Amino acid sequence: MSAHVVYLEQLPSLFEKWKEKFKLFVPQKKGDYYLLQEYERGQEICFDYDVIYNPIKSFLFPSYETLLDFDLKTYASKPVVDAEPQILFGIHPYDIKAINQLDQLMEMGSVDVNYRARRDKTVIMGLEPLRVAKTAFWSFMDAEKVDFGFDLFWTKIGPSAFVVEVGSVLGEELLFVNGKVDVATAAEKEVARRKHQEIVKKAKMQNVLKFPNTDIPKVMAKSFNSYVWIEKSRKCLSCGSCNFICPTCYCFDIQDEVDDLLKKGKRYRTWDGCMLRSFASIAGGHNFRKQVFERYRHRYMRKGRYIYDLLGELGCVGCGRCIQSCPARIANPLEIFNFLWEDVSYEK
Amino acid sequence: MKNKFSPYVPRLATLKSKKKLSDYVTLFRFEQDNGRPLAHSPGQFIQVSIFGIGEAPFSITSPPIREHHYFEIAVRKIGSVTTALHNLKPGDKIGVRGPYGSSFPMQKFIGKDMLFIAGGLGFIPLRSVLNYMIRHRDEYGKIMLLVGTRNPKERIFIDQLEEMSKREDIKVLETVDVPDETWKGNVGVITTLLPKITIEPENTYVAMVGPPIMYKFVIAECKKMGISEDKIFVSLERRMKCGLGKCGHCQINGLSCCVDGPVFCYTDIASLEEAI
Numbered sequence: 215m216s217a218h219v220v221y222l223e224q225l226p227s228l229f230e231k232w233k234e235k236f237k238l239f240v241p242q243k244k245g246d247y248y249l250l251q252e253y254e255r256g257q258e259i260c261f262d263y264d265v266i267y268n269p270i271k272s273f274l275f276p277s278y279e280t281l282l283d284f285d286l287k288t289y290a291s292k293p294v295v296d297a298e299p300q301i302l303f304g305i306h307p308y309d310i311k312a313i314n315q316l317d318q319l320m321e322m323g324s325v326d327v328n329y330r331a332r333r334d335k336t337v338i339m340g341l342e343p344l345r346v347a348k349t350a351f352w353s354f355m356d357a358e359k360v361d362f363g364f365d366l367f368w369t370k371i372g373p374s375a376f377v378v379e380v381g382s383v384l385g386e387e388l389l390f391v392n393g394k395v396d397v398a399t400a401a402e403k404e405v406a407r408r409k410h411q412e413i414v415k416k417a418k419m420q421n422v423l424k425f426p427n428t429d430i431p432k433v434m435a436k437s438f439n440s441y442v443w444i445e446k447s448r449k450c451l452s453c454g455s456c457n458f459i460c461p462t463c464y465c466f467d468i469q470d471e472v473d474d475l476l477k478k479g480k481r482y483r484t485w486d487g488c489m490l491r492s493f494a495s496i497a498g499g500h501n502f503r504k505q506v507f508e509r510y511r512h513r514y515m516r517k518g519r520y521i522y523d524l525l526g527e528l529g530c531v532g533c534g535r536c537i538q539s540c541p542a543r544i545a546n547p548l549e550i551f552n553f554l555w556e557d558v559s560y561e562k
Numbered sequence: 563m564k565n566k567f568s569p570y571v572p573r574l575a576t577l578k579s580k581k582k583l584s585d586y587v588t589l590f591r592f593e594q595d596n597g598r599p600l601a602h603s604p605g606q607f608i609q610v611s612i613f614g615i616g617e618a619p620f621s622i623t624s625p626p627i628r629e630h631h632y633f634e635i636a637v638r639k640i641g642s643v644t645t646a647l648h649n650l651k652p653g654d655k656i657g658v659r660g661p662y663g664s665s666f667p668m669q670k671f672i673g674k675d676m677l678f679i680a681g682g683l684g685f686i687p688l689r690s691v692l693n694y695m696i697r698h699r700d701e702y703g704k705i706m707l708l709v710g711t712r713n714p715k716e717r718i719f720i721d722q723l724e725e726m727s728k729r730e731d732i733k734v735l736e737t738v739d740v741p742d743e744t745w746k747g748n749v750g751v752i753t754t755l756l757p758k759i760t761i762e763p764e765n766t767y768v769a770m771v772g773p774p775i776m777y778k779f780v781i782a783e784c785k786k787m788g789i790s791e792d793k794i795f796v797s798l799e800r801r802m803k804c805g806l807g808k809c810g811h812c813q814i815n816g817l818s819c820c821v822d823g824p825v826f827c828y829t830d831i832a833s834l835e836e837a838i
Binding site for chain 2: 281282284286289291292293294295319320322323324326327328331438439464465466467468469470472476479481483486488493494495496497498500502503512515516519520523524
């Protein structure tokens with residue numbers, strides 16, 4: 215679609231206009247971390263963040279979500295499908311790829327109506343990264359560029375100018391709320407392209423995946439009985455941080471809650487994680503992944519192989535959040551992939 | 563957004579009767595409030611809701627029969643939902659979602675001999691298949707039923723077992739792991755029953771359900787008897803929470819037990835490390 219040029223001074227008035235109809239979330243700096251938080255007038259927006267610490271899935275699939283309201287007397291229940299229009303501004307391509315993947319997974323088989331309702335009311339505005347997180351390896355996971363999944367995609371081409379690529383009709387409408395903006399010239403588009411190449415080059419300099427990522431599923435298939443699972447998981451605390459911070463993890467648990475009078479209640483879902491001890495346990499006490507290494511292995515198998523079998527793309531986008539969040543410093547998909555590849559190649 | 567559809571909304575069902583099967587296991591008969599039959603296939607499961615307590619998956623133990631508008635589940639009192647179920651009185655309501663999952667391929671079994679291997683509560687889902695076959699008895703060949711229980715006190719569906727052992731067209735063999743003074747039958751794990759039956763391996767299908775530990779040994783014995791892998795059907799237990807293939811609790815490697823299973827042909831899962 216078309217590309218336009220927007221200047222920094224036009225942004226506040228655009229944001230004000232969007233805020234009339236949408237909740238607007240923008241990247242902001244909070245202490246040592248960058249978070250995607252609601253925009254308030256005059257707030258500074260962090261265009262040069264490295265990675266947003268709160269996973270973007272929480273805006274589409276919140277950590278606590280009511281599914282049903284029920285009445286204990288009449289036993290009647292009705293579904294709760296809440297969704298508010300929202301704009302997520304400044305999302306990096308790897309996070310957009312994660313959302314695209316969630317879209318597919320939630321749509322497979324039985325459609326997840328709660329996710330779908332939120333997703334339908336969400337506008338996604340991508341942003342070309344200006345910095346690369348220390349732990350990121352997205353440039354090796356086919357996640358440095360997305361062709362779909364955004365309504366607008368912003369690239370900062372200078373101190374005060376952006377090239378904005380339009381990804382949907384709604385995106386174009388939002389861009390033109392204050393009147394039409396200039397179409398980007400060939401030169402400006404070229405600058406945007408170079409900015410992209412620059413950042414990808416920078417990202418490729420660090421955290422190198424030593425083999426093509428298309429080989430990851432094959433490597434994983436051969437590594438089910440590798441000793442690396444036991445060795446790495448020795449330090450695992452089974453805390454589930456890597457699950458909750460991961461943009462592509464979506465497992466959940468369903469529970470009930472009743473009010474003080476025991477009259478009404480609700481059924482809600484919360485995030486759950488395959489690294490937690492009771493995740494695969496059943497009535498009677500049998501646990502299908504009792505050992506830490508089994509749970510640790512399952513998580514990496516899911517990222518590197520099982521999701522690939524379902525969708526044809528890897529379940530890891532290389533954002534590096536899990537590497538940052540793991541208290542035991544053992545959650546590192548890149549390290550695991552590289553190690554297993556060397557291990558598998560050596561066996562030949 | 564009020565009247566939006568959600569797959570998490572259960573239909574209501576009313577408890578019609580309860581029957582004690584053993585110290586901890588009870589048979590519940592429910593009827594759906596919408597007056598329709600459950601329309602399940604043998605081997606499928608449902609999600610039973612007790613509002614305020616939670617939701618849990620149970621195998622349906624009654625066969626699908628057009629005239630029967632009720633369905634039955636047999637439940638061991640072991641957790642919060644199952645305890646709440648045991649506290650229900652006839653006339654009380656529950657919520658039902660489902661039936662979910664795959665079922666035993668009844669069409670494939672037509673004209674063949676059937677070997678049922680039930681370990682403990684594994685008899686509950688198999689009873690659905692068995693009763694279906696008994697109802698359509700002339701369509702199927704020999705029926706053999708092997709039942710293994712931990713001890714004589716935990717035997718379930720005793721009346722039906724006795725009734726069936728009197729019939730000439732069904733062979734029933736029982737064993738217990740730990741006998742007591744009243745027990746006069748076989749003693750030992752379920753694999754000790756297999757040498758006691760004679761089968762035609764090319765013409766026999768196996769359906770087995772039991773505790774996780776059972777499958778590995780019984781499948782090995784079946785293969786020794788000459789039954790090929792594609793004739794062995796198992797139903798696996800996992801922690802099904804949503805029943806829709808989303809929540810991830812029931813994953814067996816890359817499969818979701820709630821939509822790809824619980825009934826699997828052994829050839830489909832033989833290569834999965836986490837399955838058996």
